[in-house]
Amino acid sequence: MAGMNRFYSKDSLENLMAFGLALFCTSILLVLLGVSPWSTFIAILEGSVLGLDSLSRVFVITSIMSLSAFALIVTFSCNMWNIGVEGQMMLGAIGAVFVARSFIGDTLLSIPFMIIAAMCFGGIFGLICGLLKTKGSVHEIFAGLGLDFVAAGLIVYLVIGPWKKEGIASTSGTDIIPEMSWFPHLFDFKFPIIPILLFGSMYLILRFIYAKTSLGLKLKSVGSNTNAFSRLGLSPDMYILFGFLIAGAVVGLAGAIQVGSIYHKLVPYISGGYGFLGILIALVSGRKLSIAIVVSAFFACLVVGGSTLQIKLGLHASLPGIIQASIVLFWLMIKASSVHIKLINAVSKSYGHS
Amino acid sequence: MVSSLKKMKLIAISATMSLLLAAMLACNIGGEADAPAAEPMASEPIKFGMILVGPRNDRGWSQAHHDGGAYAAQKTGSEMIVMDFINPADSPDITVAQVVDQMVEQGAELIFATSEDMKDGILEAAASHPDVPMIWSSGDSAWADGDAYHPELANLGNIMGKMEYGKMMAGCAAALKTETGNIGFVGPLINAETKRLANSAYLGAKYCWEESRGKNIADLNFEIKWIGFWFHIPGVTLDPTVVTNDFYDSGADVVISGIDTTQVIVEAGKRNSSGEQVWAVPYDYHGACAEAPGACLGVPYFNWGPSYLNTINAVANDNFSATWKWLGPDWSNINNEDTSMIGFAKGDALGDDNWDTLNNKFIKGLANGDINLFKGPLQYQDGSTFVAAGEEASDKQIWYTTGLLEGIIGDAGD
Amino acid sequence: MKITFDSITKRYGELIANDAVTVSIESGTIHAIIGENGAGKSTLVKMLSGQVTPDSGSIAIDDKVIKGFSTHSAIELGIGLLGQDPMDFKNLTVMQSFTVGHRLNTSMMRNGLLRQEFERLNSVYDFNIDPKKKIYQLSIGERQQVELMRLLSNGAKVIILDEPNSGFSLEQKSKVFDALDGLTEEGCTVILVSHKLEDVLEYASSVSIMRKGTLVDTLDLPQSPGHLVDLMFGGHQEESVLQTESVTDTQNLVAKVQQSGQTIDLNLSKGMMVGAIGLQGSGVDTFLRNMFYDKSFLLTDAEGPIDKSSFGYVPADRLERGLFPELSILDHHALSSTLGHNVIDWTQIRSMCEDLIREYGIIGTPETKAHELSGGNQQRLMLSMMRSDINVAMLEHPTRGLDIQSADYIWDKLLNDKLSRTVTVFSSYDVDEIWNYSDYVLCFHGEDIVASCSINSISKTDIINNIAGNVIGRDE
Structure with missing residues (x-):
């Protein structure tokens, strides 16, 4: 894990520099692909923050990505790779749909219970991953990967099985949930109040846990050295389980947002890869909650704005994905090689001399 | 200060990246021009959006729509903006309603949402953009007599082709060719549309098996397997490649495709070219046989161009109305690209004699009304009545088919 | 090889580990660096092994200033560090640990050669280590012996011993220092970081004394122990008297x-x-x-x-x-x-x-x-x-x-x-x-x-x- 430690103490200047370099490298890539980086980035900007509808989508996707990244930051603090994050999000979505399809789905109670159910379902699924790790001695990466498949299979089973549409057997999804279970928007620009409240409160809670509580300190220390942890008479297993439980509950909320704000039904692969993206966000943000939000917002712009490239510039549907992936890749490469820090030093030095 | 070692590293990294880029370039990631040629116009050009569920070049369902749109764009000088891969698996970041929002923002005056799967999204979009005419292809939201009529959506029309005829021809071709009497049908998901099309294929096969080949229906084994969606989504649906091969391995020698993509004909082609006597009937796209001509018995296809052209003209002339259109073939020439909604392209592997039977007996019979396969008595698998004896099925009966016909082996999704 | 530290400064936050330290170490000597805990000894030698980068100052080898010191370049230069906690791989066998990073470890063909090399060193220095044992089964002293063999076998010209003797038994210690003594005659330089005056006086030929991040003095040995202690502790060495109250056998x-x-x-x-x-x-x-x-x-x-x-x-x-x-x-x-x-x-x-x-x-x-x-x-x-x-x-x-x-x-x-x-x-x-x-x-x-x-x-x-x-x- 020595390589990971490098990501700990970064100030915003270094992040900005790394990001700028990543953007630059991606621009070169775009030029080589015969695409104008300028018009691409302008189109992404226009298609994300400059439109009311798209801004609303940026908010929603930022919430989903932030919650995924938070979940990863929690488990990273215990030195665990929570690859099961996708499955935990799917279970959160299942929990939310379960409530929305129940007798309270068409009442005011639905949304609060969807949120609670999503946290419980996601948390329990996280806990299973933790149990496989601590009690079953299955490496958490394999446990998580396996559970992702289990969750994906469970959704497909529900969609074409018990929750299928009347007379239809299609993996395209369940029936639309009652409108009372849709997360409401505020104002003309569809301000997605619930997703923002969810990730905002999770941010504050996690910050509090890590800054002020013994639990947060223990999560951090069990990740730093399990031997030293058990020396203090504490059970590493218990806190690793705690970490997975919290992570699952947090990312379960992202599943609820997918259901309540976006799909309004259960569809296969409802996690949409945001969980895996959350891993990358957690890494590039140096496992810092606040930076993770900023990075999430940026990726949300990229995702939302990127989806307009096909219409606006006639670019291939896979291009936004390539841009996104290459920025992450360059960013991680730059951070790992600390080119950005050398650049900052060089710049500050040359200013010092002149 | 960057040491020489670091510089070397940088150079190495950039060299690697360039290689990567070159590889990507080779895969043709760059933009594709959809610019329509400025042909003589039938009316005012407009800008319209085309939302495809799969890739625009899938040589199946999505390409049929894309080509139809391109045909209409060319005839009118209109501009088509395309979004493909619009399904939750390929594009989790965007929903149909959001695509419509973007297209409208881009100035689209008409939207085509071209999949059954887009139902929820296009209903939402039609409600939020009441001034923008939209077509939900394959849907029934504008059918006043239908079960899912949305009278409030005055801007949302439907177009669908009577592929029942195409599937009957597909079934007939399969029955004419099969040597083992085992016909497989790779179905997508189970709903009313897919059930009526599977039934049609069976009825066509049954007719030609009995009438043209003089065989006993008890010797015809017509089995259907559903993959779960219109196309393969790894981890979510069954793999149509596997399903197709399972059919051939278990004794079927003809497989009819009911899915959006080309796996069935591709697999048939592989086996056929290694000497196996197996064939396939693809679906959707008039050029589908080109995947494996030696294994192709012909393809029933949609020709969306004329109906999309009419819609564009209506929007341009400001007389669009939200109607439900269920269009059949132009029986005078089912392969007329300017008039016929449904066609059947001959496949090399069918053989001239069989083609003669199919074209001059079966298709002719359908055209002049001598052959009406939706005529009672027809029963579902469970023995319940679909069409009573002496009656002919109404459009509504056919559209809202609830089960698979007696004689078909396979799950009806109940 | 002659090693010169020139005005080395290193800070950890508010802590100054090394404050403009300048030391010159002659080729072919055993040079001791002494000082109390936290005096900056380890930090200084870790710069030579490339594990720590100085904030300012430079290191010269044979009067040539080396830029951009890294662990990799230190190994290339033939600098080997034997630390307080040996850098090895717990789950490997002794032989595997010896092999990893060995210059001869270039192909499968060399395994026999490496085994011979290990056996030779093991018997020359009389270390008696079983190459089949896993590293985690060894004591710290034995692990350090394995590490030392690897460094020597890899052609190290400078050996840094960072408080290694605390893990050695008396017998091991004399064996190890006998080996090192022989090496200095071949032109190797040994840097011994220690707080044990008796070791320093017995084995080293010169000594640098550090206190609170600064270099107090560099002297040729022998010196009187009292003088060195005064330098280490700034002359305020108190004779500590331990008040041991013996516990009687109540056997409760x-x-x-x-x-x-x-x-x-x-x-x-x-x-x-x-x-x-x-x-x-x-x-x-x-x-x-x-x-x-x-x-x-x-x-x-x-x-x-x-x-x-x-x-x-x-x-x-x-x-x-x-x-x-x-x-x-x-x-x-x-x-x-x-x-x-x-x-x-x-x-x-x-x-x-x-x-x-x-x-x-x-x-x-x-x-x-x-x-x-x-x-x-x-x-x-x-x-x-x-x-x-x-x-x-x-x-x-x-x-x-x-x-x-x-x-x-x-x-x-x-x-x-x-x-x-x-x-x-x-x-x-x-x-x-x-x-x-x-x-x-x-x-x-x-x-x-x-x-x-x-x-x-x-x-x-x-x-x-x-x-x-x-x-x-x-x-x-």
């Missing part, structure tokens, strides 16, 4: 100890200091760890078994088992003191932490991370984390790698606290330490406890005989 405490299949009952008294001694590599290495983690150890007083939650354990490998490398001193104290509490009162913890830093003389700030502390300060941090309600303290080699002042301080502390505790158990390889501080002694030979008795009923010679396997004094 019974300890059931399981060791290599045998169960031994120890009749102890409340407040006793129990010393466990054995040669390096004997059962004494893992004795305390097993006692702490194993359920088999049972301590009973008049009121019944003593609760395990009041056991405290200070392991020998500080960063591997004892501390959280990424966490600050403040975090460590918060962790050890808020057990059972939910919300941390950071103001209170900080003032407590500052008190403990002062009380234990830790050189660092509350924000200093554990891995940034010197070995001795890590030890002090571990002791400072020992809660006051700990009834049974278990300490592995409590003064390993510490300077005299620190060691004395720690013994002061332990002896002071022992009466308030039920029992204090420590392990050591050092007979004098056992003899001076124990009330009760356990002697290990191999995996077995060969003698266990009150310190009053055994002589120093008997202890040595017991651990050496000389059965004369042993009851059968």
Whole structure:
């Protein structure tokens, strides 16, 4: 894990520099692909923050990505790779749909219970991953990967099985949930109040846990050295389980947002890869909650704005994905090689001399 | 200060990246021009959006729509903006309603949402953009007599082709060719549309098996397997490649495709070219046989161009109305690209004699009304009545088919 | 090779580890660097091995300034570091660990060659290490021997020994230094970082003295020990007098100890200091760890078994088992003191932490991370984390790698606290330490406890005989 430690103490200047370099490298890539980086980035900007509808989508996707990244930051603090994050999000979505399809789905109670159910379902699924790790001695990466498949299979089973549409057997999804279970928007620009409240409160809670509580300190220390942890008479297993439980509950909320704000039904692969993206966000943000939000917002712009490239510039549907992936890749490469820090030093030095 | 070692590293990294880029370039990631040629116009050009569920070049369902749109764009000088891969698996970041929002923002005056799967999204979009005419292809939201009529959506029309005829021809071709009497049908998901099309294929096969080949229906084994969606989504649906091969391995020698993509004909082609006597009937796209001509018995296809052209003209002339259109073939020439909604392209592997039977007996019979396969008595698998004896099925009966016909082996999704 | 450090400065936060240090080390000598804990010795030599980058200043080898020092370039230059905690791979065998990173390890074909090389060095230096054993089965001293063989075999021209002798037994030490002496004649340079004056006086030909990050002086040896001590501690060396109050045998405490299949009952008294001694590599290495983690150890007083939650354990490998490398001193104290509490009162913890830093003389700030502390300060941090309600303290080699002042301080502390505790158990390889501080002694030979008795009923010679396997004094 020595390589990971490098990501700990970064100030915003270094992040900005790394990001700028990543953007630059991606621009070169775009030029080589015969695409104008300028018009691409302008189109992404226009298609994300400059439109009311798209801004609303940026908010929603930022919430989903932030919650995924938070979940990863929690488990990273215990030195665990929570690859099961996708499955935990799917279970959160299942929990939310379960409530929305129940007798309270068409009442005011639905949304609060969807949120609670999503946290419980996601948390329990996280806990299973933790149990496989601590009690079953299955490496958490394999446990998580396996559970992702289990969750994906469970959704497909529900969609074409018990929750299928009347007379239809299609993996395209369940029936639309009652409108009372849709997360409401505020104002003309569809301000997605619930997703923002969810990730905002999770941010504050996690910050509090890590800054002020013994639990947060223990999560951090069990990740730093399990031997030293058990020396203090504490059970590493218990806190690793705690970490997975919290992570699952947090990312379960992202599943609820997918259901309540976006799909309004259960569809296969409802996690949409945001969980895996959350891993990358957690890494590039140096496992810092606040930076993770900023990075999430940026990726949300990229995702939302990127989806307009096909219409606006006639670019291939896979291009936004390539841009996104290459920025992450360059960013991680730059951070790992600390080119950005050398650049900052060089710049500050040359200013010092002149 | 960057040491020489670091510089070397940088150079190495950039060299690697360039290689990567070159590889990507080779895969043709760059933009594709959809610019329509400025042909003589039938009316005012407009800008319209085309939302495809799969890739625009899938040589199946999505390409049929894309080509139809391109045909209409060319005839009118209109501009088509395309979004493909619009399904939750390929594009989790965007929903149909959001695509419509973007297209409208881009100035689209008409939207085509071209999949059954887009139902929820296009209903939402039609409600939020009441001034923008939209077509939900394959849907029934504008059918006043239908079960899912949305009278409030005055801007949302439907177009669908009577592929029942195409599937009957597909079934007939399969029955004419099969040597083992085992016909497989790779179905997508189970709903009313897919059930009526599977039934049609069976009825066509049954007719030609009995009438043209003089065989006993008890010797015809017509089995259907559903993959779960219109196309393969790894981890979510069954793999149509596997399903197709399972059919051939278990004794079927003809497989009819009911899915959006080309796996069935591709697999048939592989086996056929290694000497196996197996064939396939693809679906959707008039050029589908080109995947494996030696294994192709012909393809029933949609020709969306004329109906999309009419819609564009209506929007341009400001007389669009939200109607439900269920269009059949132009029986005078089912392969007329300017008039016929449904066609059947001959496949090399069918053989001239069989083609003669199919074209001059079966298709002719359908055209002049001598052959009406939706005529009672027809029963579902469970023995319940679909069409009573002496009656002919109404459009509504056919559209809202609830089960698979007696004689078909396979799950009806109940 | 001649090595010159020129105005080296290194800071960790507010801590100045090296302050404009300039030293020149001649080729073909054994040069010692001495100083108390946290004086900056380790930091200085880690720059030479490329593990630490100086904030300013430069290092020259044979009068050529080397830029951009990294661990890789250090290896290329033939600089090998033998650290306090050997850099090896726990799950590999000795042979594999020797092979990894070896210059001959270029293809499968060389395995036989490497094996021969290992056997040659093993017999030349008389180290007697089984190449098939796993690294985690070895003692720290043996691991250091393997590492030294690898460095030498790899053609190291500069060997840095960073407090290695604390892990060596006497016999091993003389073997190792004999080997190094021979190497200096071939032009090798040896840098010996130590706080043990007797070693320095015996083996080194010149010495640099450091104090609080600065270089005090560089002198040729021999010098009088008193003068060197004055330089190390700034002339304020106090003669520490230990007030040892011997605990009498009231035998109100019974300890059931399981060791290599045998169960031994120890009749102890409340407040006793129990010393466990054995040669390096004997059962004494893992004795305390097993006692702490194993359920088999049972301590009973008049009121019944003593609760395990009041056991405290200070392991020998500080960063591997004892501390959280990424966490600050403040975090460590918060962790050890808020057990059972939910919300941390950071103001209170900080003032407590500052008190403990002062009380234990830790050189660092509350924000200093554990891995940034010197070995001795890590030890002090571990002791400072020992809660006051700990009834049974278990300490592995409590003064390993510490300077005299620190060691004395720690013994002061332990002896002071022992009466308030039920029992204090420590392990050591050092007979004098056992003899001076124990009330009760356990002697290990191999995996077995060969003698266990009150310190009053055994002589120093008997202890040595017991651990050496000389059965004369042993009851059968």
